[in-house]
Amino acid sequence: MSSVSAFKNVVVVGGSFAGVAAVTAAKSRLPSPYRLVLIEPRATFHFTYAFPRAAVLGGFEPELFPPYDKLFASPDEGIVVRAKAVQVTPTHVVLDRPAPALGPDGVTSVPFEYLIWAAGASHPSPTELSAHGTSTDSITELRGWQDKVRAAKDIIVIGGGGSGVQLAAEVKEKYGAAKNVTLVHSRDKYFAAYGDKLDPVLTGVLDELNVAQVKGERVVVPEGGFKNDGTKIVVKTTKGREIESDLQIPCTGLTPNTSPLASLSPSILDSNGYIPILPTSQLSSPQFPHIFAAGDTTQGVAKTAKEARRQAGTAVANILTLIAAKSSGASSTPVLEKSDEAPLGIHLVMAHTYDVFGRARDPVTGLAGAMKKVYDRSKPESLGARKVWESLGYVLDGGKTEEQSKREGRGRGEGHVHAQAAEARV
Numbered sequence: 001m002s003s004v005s006a007f008k009n010v011v012v013v014g015g016s017f018a019g020v021a022a023v024t025a026a027k028s029r030l031p032s033p034y035r036l037v038l039i040e041p042r043a044t045f046h047f048t049y050a051f052p053r054a055a056v057l058g059g060f061e062p063e064l065f066p067p068y069d070k071l072f073a074s075p076d077e078g079i080v081v082r083a084k085a086v087q088v089t090p091t092h093v094v095l096d097r098p099a100p101a102l103g104p105d106g107v108t109s110v111p112f113e114y115l116i117w118a119a120g121a122s123h124p125s126p127t128e129l130s131a132h133g134t135s136t137d138s139i140t141e142l143r144g145w146q147d148k149v150r151a152a153k154d155i156i157v158i159g160g161g162g163s164g165v166q167l168a169a170e171v172k173e174k175y176g177a178a179k180n181v182t183l184v185h186s187r188d189k190y191f192a193a194y195g196d197k198l199d200p201v202l203t204g205v206l207d208e209l210n211v212a213q214v215k216g217e218r219v220v221v222p223e224g225g226f227k228n229d230g231t232k233i234v235v236k237t238t239k240g241r242e243i244e245s246d247l248q249i250p251c252t253g254l255t256p257n258t259s260p261l262a263s264l265s266p267s268i269l270d271s272n273g274y275i276p277i278l279p280t281s282q283l284s285s286p287q288f289p290h291i292f293a294a295g296d297t298t299q300g301v302a303k304t305a306k307e308a309r310r311q312a313g314t315a316v317a318n319i320l321t322l323i324a325a326k327s328s329g330a331s332s333t334p335v336l337e338k339s340d341e342a343p344l345g346i347h348l349v350m351a352h353t354y355d356v357f358g359r360a361r362d363p364v365t366g367l368a369g370a371m372k373k374v375y376d377r378s379k380p381e382s383l384g385a386r387k388v389w390e391s392l393g394y395v396l397d398g399g400k401t402e403e404q405s406k407r408e409g410r411g412r413g414e415g416h417v418h419a420q421a422a423e424a425r426v
Helices: 017-026 048-054 135-151 162-178 198-208 305-328 386-391 402-408 412-424
Strands: 008-013 034-039 078-081 085-088 092-095 109-111 114-117 154-158 180-185 212-215 233-236 242-245 247-250 291-293 345-350 354-359 369-374
Touching: 008 017, 008 109, 017 034, 017 114, 017 305, 017 386, 048 135, 048 162, 114 305, 135 247, 154 162, 154 242, 162 180, 162 198, 162 345, 180 242, 198 212, 198 345, 198 354, 198 369, 291 305
Parallel strands: 008 034, 008 114, 034 078, 114 291, 154 180, 154 247, 180 212
Antiparallel strands: 085 092, 092 109, 233 242, 345 354, 354 369
């Protein structure tokens, strides 16, 4: 096993959409003796985009947890360290446990030349899972939610963000009149940041599904949270509304996983715990030009996989530029790539009824809007998870591309993903 000190490490903290995008953009492009180190506490990738569906429908859950074991061709290219980053210094990432991937001597910190912080944000289950063990643990947690939904009669979905509206749609479409579903949203409109076009489209789709909608009110959460033990209770809102419910599903907010960075400098994080970054994806603090951030941890950007990939790509491009400049002995500061945030855009899968698309007003073109499109029911239930399997090094359909699989029969390729998932479960 190669020692930590034999390499100059480019460390990526977080193995979700931003982190995997950074790794796949950088691997095979780093010159020797640089190598990638991915730090991630989970055993597998979590394809959270499909969790609102998988909390209601079953049968495809293994497809949502591709392992990291094929991510790197060799330890010289990169390694995966299964641990949690608990502190960051200007030169090291400190881990919560010894990492066997780093050697037999109980190493608990990783030195780095460059760091990309892509640790994401925490959401309440089921939109993010509390189980950080094996994929079997994660699947068990999702199936636990399926059981709770199946047993309940009066369900409240708390929070009208992306997870909330999609989960409410999934429950109501599957169970129809057998269950009462109420969606409570604290604001007067869904996705107000997208202008005034998206809210009426989503409201209409949810009305069509007979989801009861309460806007402009917050649920009063009891001390200790909801027990969700099947007992029918009266849930109150901040405006005094009372709703009977035997299942409360939280889909509210997110908390950025950034506290390990706080020790670097008081100015690293904003008041909400997010990371202000430059258009180069570097931290805005000038004393740390070798530290970058991408994804849900960053300040003020859309919390989407597309935006995470954009930031990660910019970070990798600039790390490669900095490495080349250092290797050449250049005395001047290299010009780095800048990538501004794209106009807000979102794609919401409203069960098997509609795909809903929204885009905020582009300050340059002035274009904005929202639309719904009848859902293509031949699409796999796992909503594109196969792309992540491929990005993590799995060859699907005998090496065929996704487009080839589509031409030869839609759905066959995702079935192959399911078979791979069964074989690769960790």
